[in-house]
Amino acid sequence: MDTTRPRRTHSLIWVWTLFVALVVYLPVVCGALAGLSKGRYFLFPIRAFSFEWWQKTLDSLEIQRIVENSILIALIVTVVSLALAFFGALAFARYDWRGRRLYQKLLLLPIFFPQPVLGLALLLWFNTLGIQPSWHTAIVAHLVWIVPVVTLVIAIQVYGFDPAMEEAAADLGASRWMILRDVTLPILWPGIWSGALFAFLLSWGNFPLSLYTAGADSTVPKWLYSKMVAGYTPMVPALGTMSTLAAATLLLLGGAIAGFVRARRNR
Amino acid sequence: MSDATLPVVDAESQPASRLTRWRGLRLSTGARCASPVALFMALGFLAPLITVIGFAFATPRTFAVFKSFTLQNFAEIFDPADTVWMSFAWSLALAFATVVVLLVICYPIAYGLVRVFGRWSALISIAFVFPLFISENVRLYGWTLFFINHGVLDGLLQEIGLSAPDVLFSPAITLFGMVYTYLSFMLFPMTLGLSMVPGDLIEAARDFGASRLMIWREIELPLAMPGILIGALLTFVLAAGAVAEAKILGGQSVIMISHDIEIAFTYSQNWPRGSALAVLLMIVIAGLSMTLMARLDLDRILGRR
Numbered sequence: 001m002d003t004t005r006p007r008r009t010h011s012l013i014w015v016w017t018l019f020v021a022l023v024v025y026l027p028v029v030c031g032a033l034a035g036l037s038k039g040r041y042f043l044f045p046i047r048a049f050s051f052e053w054w055q056k057t058l059d060s061l062e063i064q065r066i067v068e069n070s071i072l073i074a075l076i077v078t079v080v081s082l083a084l085a086f087f088g089a090l091a092f093a094r095y096d097w098r099g100r101r102l103y104q105k106l107l108l109l110p111i112f113f114p115q116p117v118l119g120l121a122l123l124l125w126f127n128t129l130g131i132q133p134s135w136h137t138a139i140v141a142h143l144v145w146i147v148p149v150v151t152l153v154i155a156i157q158v159y160g161f162d163p164a165m166e167e168a169a170a171d172l173g174a175s176r177w178m179i180l181r182d183v184t185l186p187i188l189w190p191g192i193w194s195g196a197l198f199a200f201l202l203s204w205g206n207f208p209l210s211l212y213t214a215g216a217d218s219t220v221p222k223w224l225y226s227k228m229v230a231g232y233t234p235m236v237p238a239l240g241t242m243s244t245l246a247a248a249t250l251l252l253l254g255g256a257i258a259g260f261v262r263a264r265r266n267r
Numbered sequence: 268m269s270d271a272t273l274p275v276v277d278a279e280s281q282p283a284s285r286l287t288r289w290r291g292l293r294l295s296t297g298a299r300c301a302s303p304v305a306l307f308m309a310l311g312f313l314a315p316l317i318t319v320i321g322f323a324f325a326t327p328r329t330f331a332v333f334k335s336f337t338l339q340n341f342a343e344i345f346d347p348a349d350t351v352w353m354s355f356a357w358s359l360a361l362a363f364a365t366v367v368v369l370l371v372i373c374y375p376i377a378y379g380l381v382r383v384f385g386r387w388s389a390l391i392s393i394a395f396v397f398p399l400f401i402s403e404n405v406r407l408y409g410w411t412l413f414f415i416n417h418g419v420l421d422g423l424l425q426e427i428g429l430s431a432p433d434v435l436f437s438p439a440i441t442l443f444g445m446v447y448t449y450l451s452f453m454l455f456p457m458t459l460g461l462s463m464v465p466g467d468l469i470e471a472a473r474d475f476g477a478s479r480l481m482i483w484r485e486i487e488l489p490l491a492m493p494g495i496l497i498g499a500l501l502t503f504v505l506a507a508g509a510v511a512e513a514k515i516l517g518g519q520s521v522i523m524i525s526h527d528i529e530i531a532f533t534y535s536q537n538w539p540r541g542s543a544l545a546v547l548l549m550i551v552i553a554g555l556s557m558t559l560m561a562r563l564d565l566d567r568i569l570g571r572r
Contacts, residue, residue: 013379020376021394024450027409028401030419034412042412044422088304090297093570097297105560107304110312112501112556114508116525117545118315120532124322124542125315128332144311147304152569159570201400207511212529221402228408228515237412240405247400251393 028244035238042234053234054242063223063239069135070219073210074203077142081150081199082192088147089154089191094163110148118144119212126213133215141213142203149202150195157191190258197254201247316549322542330538340543351527351544358524359551361438362506365445366499369453372446373498377457382466392458395451403448407515410444411435414516436518444512449505453498459568460494461487493568500559504552524548 034042038050057063091097092104110118122141126133165187169179185192207221214222220243227236294302318332326335327343344351376395380388398406413419414435421431434440464487472482488495510525519526524544531541 010379010383013375013383017376017379017384017391020372020450021391024395024398024447027406027413027447028398029409030412031405031409033419042415043417044419045426084304084307087300091301091304093566095295095297095300097295097301099301100297101565103301103305104565107308108560108565109556110308112504113552114505114525114548116510117508117528117548118312120528120541121315121319121545122311123532124538125318128318140311143307147307151304156569159566205400205402207402207404221404224402224408225404228404236408240401240408244401244405248397251397251400255393 028241031237031244032241033237035234035236035241037234040234042237053238057235057238057242060235063235066218066220066223069217070204070221073135073139073142073219074200076139077146077203078196078199080139081143081147082196084143084147085150085154085195085199086188086192088151089158092151092155093158094161107148107151110144111152115145115206115208116212119209122209123212133213135214135217135219138210138214138217138219141209142206145206145209146199146202150199153195153198154188154191157188161187190262193254193258197251201250204243204247319542319545319549322538323546325539325542327539328537332538340539341547343540344543344547351524354522354524354527355547357438357521358507358509358548361442361445361521361523362503362509364442365449365506366453366503368442368446369450369502370495370499373450373454373457377454377461380454380458381461381464392455395454399451403511404515407444407448407511410440410447410516414440435516436520438517438521441513441517441521444516445506445509448509448512449502452505453502456494456498456501457491458494460491460497463494463568464490493563496559497563497568500555504556507552508548 033044033046035053036049036051037043037046038048038052088107091100092107119141122137122144123133126137131137161184165183166179169183174182205221206219207225210219210222211225218226220239224236224240224243227233321332323340324336324338325331325333325340326337327339329335343349380392384391411418414431415421416431418431424431468486468490469482472486477485508525510523510529513519513521513523513526525548528541528544528548531537531544
């Protein structure tokens with residue numbers, strides 16, 4: 001059998017993948033260029049670059065407040081979703097119990113649900129309960145979507161976990177709390193760590209749920225959208241780029257910490 | 268939660284804690300672990316959906332949920348004079364097209380992630396995950412800057428004496444935006460599916476003289492099918508409810524069904540009509556999801572046990 005054909009297919013796959021990746025990041029680059037160009041309106045090729053709009057964005061008190069909103073929402077979402085999803089993932093993948101198959105499938109439904117419709121349904125529900133939508137309700141909305149995602153992320157780690165480890169610890173007389181602290185958590189932490197990163201970043205970047213459930217409060221994506229629809233300024237792409245860079249930094253930092261911890265453990 | 272004094276032998280055979288025994292409920296450890304999530308989902312997902320269903324049967328233009336029962340909202344929607352069916356048709360057709368295009372775009376990439384890229388796989392995966400953390404409106408707006416008059420494409424073409432075609436604000440660009448937004452949602456389930464195909468099985472088939480087409484059709488495709496189906500379902504369902512693409516790139520040249528639902532909930536303050544529309548969309552989504560989910564073994568797909 002000739003080996004050149006698979007090799008040619010492989011290079012085609014490489015080329016195609018790199019092309020698609022390039023296309024995926026093209027609009028991000030366009031946004032970065034628009035945020036860095038001088039002048040009120042975007043013209044390409046860019047005549048003059050300046051950090052004017054970045055400076056204005058950083059100086060804006062309004063933007064400072066919505067960034068704080070976004071960070072606070074994402075932090076609370078991360079903590080709550082980890083607490084729920086850790087046990088949720090054990091139920092998903094570790095224990096064999098009656099109702100598990102049903103639970104697995106029902107838990108995935110919020111992921112298989114269009115977010116604008118989910119946001120509107122939650123808005124209706126909050127109104128029916130007499131709750132005024134605000135950034136508090138946005139936290140609940142984010143959780144409805146993010147808890148199942150984080151549960152899945154941790155569950156994948158749980159699948160690779162041998163329950164015999166816990167049982168062995170128990171046989172040696174470890175208490176439940178000791179087993180959790182010294183056996184279960186150390187084995188599952190890579191999953192928990194990626195779950196935390198997912199929770200924070202998905203909340204940080206979420207637009208449809210915040211749009212409908214945050215009431216008068218704003219988050220970064222929601223503020224950007226309101227300015228895209230009416231009242232464009234180059235602060236929009238500037239803030240969009242900053243938000244992207246912040247997410248990238250966090251992801252890199254998260255990966256670096258995970259790598260560092262793994263390296264220290266393996267030593 | 269439990270205060271066992273004896274060493275725990277097996278988590279499953281553990282006696283129920285005092286609290287649960289007192290309630291007369293003997294919940295297994297698994298059920299106890301699932302209960303916080305289950306409770307939260309009952310309040311945050313199930314209850315809103317029930318409220319929407321309740322509103323769908325309420326008197327139009329009122330807020331009399333669970334107090335009135337009428338089919339009038341549905342009657343209005345199915346009235347041929349009402350043009351909302353066009354939004355349904357557009358949403359479902361564009362969602363279907365999105366799935367078809369993404370199947371073709373993602374298959375080679377998913378194959379590459381599993382079989383070709385080797386140690387580069389992790390990095391390439393991250394490159395395709397990361398856009399999920401950038402809100403879709405930012406990414407779609409970047410495309411507006413690319414395609415708009417005097418934008419990136421136009422500017423580049425003018426350098427060589429051409430001008431960019433007018434593509435913004437059309438159904439085609441809406442489809443493009445949807446394909447773009449949901450790419451990762453197709454790619455990763457598909458990759459998971461393809462990684463379920465044992466490499467040595469393909470080797471064996473090749474040794475027995477099977478052609479590449481035969482290997483693909485008889486081995487790779489059937490074994491990867493659960494992942495591919497999950498990807499297709501996820502993409503279809505999310506795209507059917509999509510709205511940002513039509514607003515930001517499509518310039519309302521196409522009205523999506525989620526847009527109509529939003530209008531009914533916000534500007535026209537007709538919650539029962541919006542709810543009835545949402546219920547119809549949910550029926551399509553739930554019908555598809557349940558049919559597929561019932562056939563899937565999630566333990567095998569996620570845990571590969």
